[in-house]
Amino acid sequence: MKEDTDLRKDFPILNQEINGKPLIYLDNAATTQKPQAVIDRLSDFLSKENANIHRGVHYLSMNATTLYDEARTCVANFINADHNDEIIFVRGATEAINLVARSFCNERLEPGDEILITEMEHHANIVPWQLIAGENGSRVVPAPITDEGETDLDQFESLLNERTKLVAFVHVSNALGTINPAKEMVEIAHRKGIPVLIDGAQAVAHQEVDVQDLGCDFYVFSSHKIFGPDGLGVLYGRKDLLNKMTPYQGGGDMIEIVSFDGTTFRPSPERFEAGTPNISGAIGLKAAIDYVTNIGWETIHKKESLLMNHANKLLGEIPSIKLVGTAENKVPVLSFTIDSVHPHDIATILDTKGIAVRAGHHCAQPLMKRLGLSATTRASLTFYNTVDEINQLTETLKEICALFES
Amino acid sequence: MEDLSDLYQEIILAHNKRPRNGEPLIPCTHQAEGFNPLCGDKLTVYLRKPDEQVNEIACKTEGCAISRASGSIMTTMIQGKTVNEIGKLIEETKALLTGDEEPEIDLVQHGEMAALVGVRKFPARVKCATLAWHALESALKGAMEATTE
Numbered sequence: 001m002k003e004d005t006d007l008r009k010d011f012p013i014l015n016q017e018i019n020g021k022p023l024i025y026l027d028n029a030a031t032t033q034k035p036q037a038v039i040d041r042l043s044d045f046l047s048k049e050n051a052n053i054h055r056g057v058h059y060l061s062m063n064a065t066t067l068y069d070e071a072r073t074c075v076a077n078f079i080n081a082d083h084n085d086e087i088i089f090v091r092g093a094t095e096a097i098n099l100v101a102r103s104f105c106n107e108r109l110e111p112g113d114e115i116l117i118t119e120m121e122h123h124a125n126i127v128p129w130q131l132i133a134g135e136n137g138s139r140v141v142p143a144p145i146t147d148e149g150e151t152d153l154d155q156f157e158s159l160l161n162e163r164t165k166l167v168a169f170v171h172v173s174n175a176l177g178t179i180n181p182a183k184e185m186v187e188i189a190h191r192k193g194i195p196v197l198i199d200g201a202q203a204v205a206h207q208e209v210d211v212q213d214l215g216c217d218f219y220v221f222s223s224h225k226i227f228g229p230d231g232l233g234v235l236y237g238r239k240d241l242l243n244k245m246t247p248y249q250g251g252g253d254m255i256e257i258v259s260f261d262g263t264t265f266r267p268s269p270e271r272f273e274a275g276t277p278n279i280s281g282a283i284g285l286k287a288a289i290d291y292v293t294n295i296g297w298e299t300i301h302k303k304e305s306l307l308m309n310h311a312n313k314l315l316g317e318i319p320s321i322k323l324v325g326t327a328e329n330k331v332p333v334l335s336f337t338i339d340s341v342h343p344h345d346i347a348t349i350l351d352t353k354g355i356a357v358r359a360g361h362h363c364a365q366p367l368m369k370r371l372g373l374s375a376t377t378r379a380s381l382t383f384y385n386t387v388d389e390i391n392q393l394t395e396t397l398k399e400i401c402a403l404f405e406s
Numbered sequence: 407m408e409d410l411s412d413l414y415q416e417i418i419l420a421h422n423k424r425p426r427n428g429e430p431l432i433p434c435t436h437q438a439e440g441f442n443p444l445c446g447d448k449l450t451v452y453l454r455k456p457d458e459q460v461n462e463i464a465c466k467t468e469g470c471a472i473s474r475a476s477g478s479i480m481t482t483m484i485q486g487k488t489v490n491e492i493g494k495l496i497e498e499t500k501a502l503l504t505g506d507e508e509p510e511i512d513l514v515q516h517g518e519m520a521a522l523v524g525v526r527k528f529p530a531r532v533k534c535a536t537l538a539w540h541a542l543e544s545a546l547k548g549a550m551e552a553t554t555e
Contacts, residue, residue, distance in 0.1 A: 340423075341471070342469060342470035342471060343470075344470040344472075344531065345414070345470050345471045348413065348528055348531055352412075360444075360445060360446070361446060374446045375445070375446055403419065404419065404422075404423075404471075406419075
């Protein structure tokens with residue numbers, strides 16, 4: 001097992017100064033930094049192994065095809081999918097959701113039908129459903145959350161009815177850090193025979209995901225939020241559902257026979273991967289998953305809970321700071337407001353100290369409205385952050401309070 | 407916190423805390439809203455301009471310290487000015503905050519707006535400082551809404 005300090009050294013970007021101060025990167029929910037192992041893997045692939053997949057009979061093409069398939073197997077194992085063919089590579093979690101909206105929901109929705117989501121969704125898990133619902137005369141229904149930022153399960157259950165054609169919810173909230181009781185929510189929906197999509201964008205870097213144990217029908221996430229390259233995402237879907245869905249985009253690689261009288265399509269995953277995919281991205285994601293697996297969830301959990309407890313304690317001691325999202329079960333995401341200071345001013349001042357945080361509505365405007373806020377400041381942590389970084393954040397926040405309250 | 411003095415100066419903090427002319431001016435002759443969809447800053451500029459001269463102005467802002475201070479300072483500079491004079495002030499302010507060339511600060515010309523010149527170093531925040539001025543421009547044109555886009 002590697003020590004913390006060694007893990008931190010794996011991330012070259014962290015070893016630099018921003019605005020004359022050592023970088024303190026607390027924006028991991030926006031994107032995670034990349035370990036040297038991922039950077040090297042990408043560089044190696046592009047330097048020595050690059051070729052298109054599935055089309056060539058030459059060595060490099062066959063090798064690239066093998067590497068791409070290995071990446072798919074790696075992802076399938078990582079989330080414990082039953083079969084490799086249930087893993088589809090897309091551009092990101094957002095595209096994965098749009099794919100399901102287009103290819104799964106479009107044919108199933110009729111006027112008056114409903115898609116149930118929650119009030120804590122990211123825009124990526126709201127807008128694609130609204131677009132498809134708008135075309136079909138169906139509607140998107142939000143399940144309420146509590147003031148602490150937890151899904152109200154009783155209301156969630158009571159909103160499911162014979163018109164509900166899909167349930168889609170976030171595994172872990174990007175703005176609040178809340179971990180939804182995903183397995184329980186899937187069970188509730190399945191009791192009524194309703195399929196479920198889980199948006200796992202914020203979950204995969206913090207906890208083990210087992211799609212078979214969760215029982216969900218679809219699960220989506222993005223590579224860049226789990227230390228891999230951007231521009232690549234994963235859609236997991238149950239094989240029996242995927243092979244009944246219409247293609248999302250047309251093009252090369254997804255077809256069986258093309259003629260001007262009509263075209264037949266290959267089964268999943270090729271069915272949904274028209275054109276040349278993000279080959280290097282998939283290979284980079286495999287390197288990232290290997291890296292995370294090698295560290296192990298136990299080490300990650302231990303470090304993250306240490307950081308979260310420390311941050312909760314320190315921020316809790318500043319009277320003007322109000323933590324937003326205090327669910328019992330959460331990842332180390334600390335959203336907060338300071339009465340007298342706008343989040344963008346906080347973020348700008350923190351930036352002058354080399355501290356990177358996110359400020360704003362976190363692509364969750366309906367959630368902000370529900371909480372009666374226009375914006376929050378968010379510090380999102382991961383295992384490479386340190387107790388000392390939390391101390392520096394806290395000290396600077398105290399200075400900011402003093403500056404604005406004087 | 408000396409290194410913060412560049413942007414968050416006392417002038418800005420004071421205007422943020424107690425904006426001048428910060429309450430809606432109703433009735434008014436001209437009114438326009440400013441909205442920055444990226445950060446959610448929202449403000450309304452109200453004018454009483456029976457002829458070529460702005461007799462009274464107000465700017466009500468919901469947003470960050472930069473947008474509040476900019477709107478507040480703007481009202482103090484505009485009061486009693488003619489449309490021509492205001493047009494010149496708007497151009498000077500745009501040059502100060504967003505011009506390609508590094509501006510030479512002239513305290514007589516720029517007044518307290520000079521305190522906002524530090525925003526040039528924060529590209530993500532420039533629009534916070536210009537929002538009120540865009541809304542003023544729209545109000546003068548008789549438009550009802552301005553955005554930073």
